[in-house]
Amino acid sequence: MxxxxxxxxxxxxxxxxxxxxxxxxxxxxxxxxxxxxxxxxxxxxxxxxxxxxxxxxxxxxxxxxxxxxxESVFEASGHLENFADPIIKCTKCGATFRADRMIAETAGVNIPEGADLAEFDKIISEKGMACPKCKGSFGGAKRFNMMFGVGIGPEGVGAYLRxxxxxxxxxxxxxxxxxxxxxxxxxxxxxxxxxxxxxxxxxxxxxxxxxxxxxxxxxxxxxxxxxxxxxxxxxxxxxxxxxxxxxxxxxxxxxxxxxxxxxxxxxxxxxxxxxxxxxxxxxxxxxxxxxxxxxxxxxxxxxxxxxxxxxxxxxxxxxxxxxxxxxxxxxxxxxxxxxxxxxxxxxxxxxxxxxxxxxxxxxxxxxxxxSLRRDEKNDRTVLSLRPYLSPVHVGVLSLVKKDGLKEKTDEVYLQLRKKCDAFLDHSGAIGRRYRRLDEVGAPLAITVDHQTIKDNTVTLRMRDSMEQKRVKISEIDSVVATLIAYP
RNA sequence: GCGGAGUUAGUUUAGCCUGGUAGGACGUCAGCUUCCCAAGCUGAAGGUCGCGGGUUCAAAUCCCGCACUCCGCACCA
Missing domain, CATH: 3.30.930.10 (Bira Bifunctional Protein; Domain 2)
Structure with a gap:
């Protein structure tokens, strides 16, 4: 969805x-x-x-x-002249309109938007144009340039944010x-x-x-x-x-x-x-x-x-x-x-x-x-970013904190964190931690459990399928590197 | 900028009409549980109630102004 x-x-x-x-x-x-x-x-x-x-x-x-x-850059580029809309403002209700469009629509006269401002004023007074909302009269045409001006140095020499x-x-x-x-x-x-x-x-x-x-x-x-x-x-x-x-x-x-x-x-x-x-x-x-x-x-x-x-x-x-x-x-x-x-x-x-x-x-x-989707079957929100774009590549989790699992998890994290964006998490229920990783788009999670202490393997969980497989700690670097590689 | 609707904790929202101690849910943190998919239990932190002014003994609540957000109009990467 x-x-x-x-x-x-x-x-x-x-x-x-x-x-x-x-x-x-x-x-x-x-x-x-x-x-x-x-x-x-x-x-x-x-x-x-x-x-x-x-x-x-x-x-x-x-x-x-x-x-x-x-300033010269934008004189040459045309932005000073063309990156500005001619506008007219109603003196009564304050509504603002594009001068060229308003004149074309109500007076049927086409004036290019880069024309001299006096030309807009001339047509407006000749045709007696009034505000379509409140019938108030228009003030003089002005140019609204979309560039931010800045003043350089104590003299405030004119320049622009590009x-x-x-x-x-x-x-x-x-x-x-x-x-x-x-x-x-x-x-x-x-x-x-x-x-x-x-x-x-x-x-x-x-x-x-x-x-x-x-x-x-x-x-x-x-x-x-x-x-x-x-x-x-x-x-x-x-x-x-x-x-x-x-x-x-x-x-x-x-x-x-x-x-x-x-x-x-x-x-x-x-x-x-x-x-x-x-x-x-x-x-x-x-x-x-x-x-x-x-x-x-x-x-x-x-x-x-x-x-x-x-x-x-x-x-x-x-x-x-x-x-x-x-x-x-x-x-x-x-x-x-x-x-x-x-x-x-x-x-x-x-x-x-x-x-x-x-x-x-x-x-x-x-x-x-x-990339964002709601997985109703598993009651979770998943950001299925491509692995190489994810802010967090891999979550490193301890299934529980005691029995030396926390220390072992820290080791795995230290091993990984210079090689990819790893996120260490020891606290809370394991399912909750997986859900949280799903939401920031982490494609992988590594979990250290009791079996890790016996045989130096961890579980590798895939975000999109939620599947898990056991991987030797010695092979984690290359397995993760392959999975998060740019195409 | 115009018109309309909104703004209360990280999120979502109750309270506003009828002024009198700001409350819930989710989330977060700590602990128990030792556990592989948001379980449960215990506890905690977290609020300039968008901002400013006014009315009042007293304002989240009433009044005025402004800002921002969303939806339309117009403009654009």
Whole structure:
């Protein structure tokens, strides 16, 4: 049975996955959440899987950039101008509306959202527009930018918390390419925090003001998008793609042949991404790559596929895959005066960029929801995480404390704890301790009993099947290592 | 930001209408039981009753403001 949002958040709060930030204070703001010990364990293991399946598999570089970036970066990127909504506010009831949408709907006039604010005001007064709720009059149009501004140093020089991690990658590209012996196509990856001043953050990890992204920017020669060495690795990988019609399940190879995906280059990365998510334990049958229409795409995107997964809250966008063309490098080159062109063989090119922008928090939520189940037959709640993602790999338990079992258990624990995430527990009924381990997703439990004293064997209990088998203490290390290994 | 519903221990919830010592269940901890799947028994800890103000001799309870959470609208990874 699949669990709902309420069950997931209850588990998160009770078992240390995540909880609200600053919760002891009344002025705690919405949209900020913290990961507890279990959440950090899951997140770290998830990111290790991401590195294995994408970064290392494709021989990408990984960087770690500043979260605060200077104003010029966002002038060049377009965020100062485009990452802001024109809004109008009713002077009487205080209701706020998107100025461009309101004008399009009531006055039938289309003004681009990036237009000068005076244009909005002009139409509003010409058409005599009033608040649809209370008929009050509108104040002047304003721009609400979703970037958090910060002041640097005593003079408070303007800068911003980055609204997406990738700007570091674009800005760093010339140095990385020169010093790290770059060749196209070159993937540069980054994990880090981004910040967006959402108007209405909601649903814990699903819409945050401060959130984690794992982004990959692949720099490529736009004239060689059909020339992908390792395409054969994923050409038979099946993915679900939705365009205007119903989703279709086809292989990456077929998707390119039929033109659903524009080229092998994009198909290759969608294939890698699908293989990665399959290994997170998310139910891949409930996923789709949805090709975005013109109006849905971000302002910098040429072609965009969102990787979406069905959860109890509806379809949830986990990854945005955007073909950003030369938008970013061209603008940073113009603004900075730096050269961003590189040699690809004999050819001098300004690389294009394909981006795989993953929302980590949303991914972790989805993993939890898809992994959590209620086992009515055995009256237990089980978090069936993939073993390699579990915050606790193995619980080490003494069946009873006396007769030297406690001491023996401590020995086994000491033997294991540097090699994996082991959790020692001596107290309470054995069944209760197994249930507790089930809830944090520990795939294995080792129990020291009376027979252990006689023959140096322990029982190894499997979370999902509840089956037990006896294992020699001398073999525990290798048995556990095999069972919790990354695929 | 708007509209609606909420906020009492780690979780879930009673008490609020009708103001007067905040209570249960689960969980946690300790002990007994020496035991392989939330058993039982004994005991304990754990509460700024979301925050601030007002009314009152007295506020979890009545009034006002704010914050947060959830559901819709709009926006997004």
């Amino acid at each position: 699949m669990m709902d949002y309420e069950s997931v958040i209850k588990l998160a709060l009770e078992r240390g996955f995540y909880f609200p930030s600053c919760e002891v204070y009344a002025d705690a703001q919405a949209g900020f959440w913290e990961y507890g010990p279990s959440g950090v364990g899951l997140k770290n293991k998830f990111l290790e899987l991401w590195r294995r399946e994408l970064v290392r598999r494709d021989a990408m570089m990984e960087i770690d950039g500043s979260q605060i970036m200077s 609204p997406e991690t990738c700007q570091s990658i674009f800005v760093d590209f010339p140095r990385l390419y020169k010093t790290m012996r770059g060749r196209l196509p070159l993937g540069v990856a980054q994990v880090g925090k981004s910040f967006r001043n959402e108007i209405a953050p909601r649903q814990s990890l699903l819409r945050l003001r401060e959130f984690y992204q794992a982004e990959i920017e692949v720099f490529c020669n736009p004239s060689r998008l059909g020339d992908v060495d390792r395409f054969s690795e994923i050409q038979d990988t099946s993915i679900r793609i939705q365009t205007e019609a119903d989703p279709v399940l086809i292989t990456c190879g077929q998707a390119v042949d039929s033109g659903i995906i524009p080229n092998k280059f994009v198909a290759y990365y969608l294939g890698l991404l699908a293989e990665f998510y399959e290994k997170t334990g998310i139910d891949i049958r409930k996923s789709r790559f949805r090709r975005l229409g013109e109006k849905e795409k971000a302002f910098y995107a040429d072609v965009a596929f969102d990787f979406e997964v069905e959860t109890s809250t509806g379809w949830l966008e986990l990854v945005a895959c955007n073909y950003r063309s030369d938008y970013d490098l061209l603008n940073h080159a113009k603004k900075s005066g730096e050269k961003f062109e590189v040699m690809d063989g004999e050819e001098k090119v300004l690389p294009h960029v394909f981006e795989i922008s993953m929302g980590i928090d949303r991914s972790l939520y989805t993993i939890l929801e898809h």
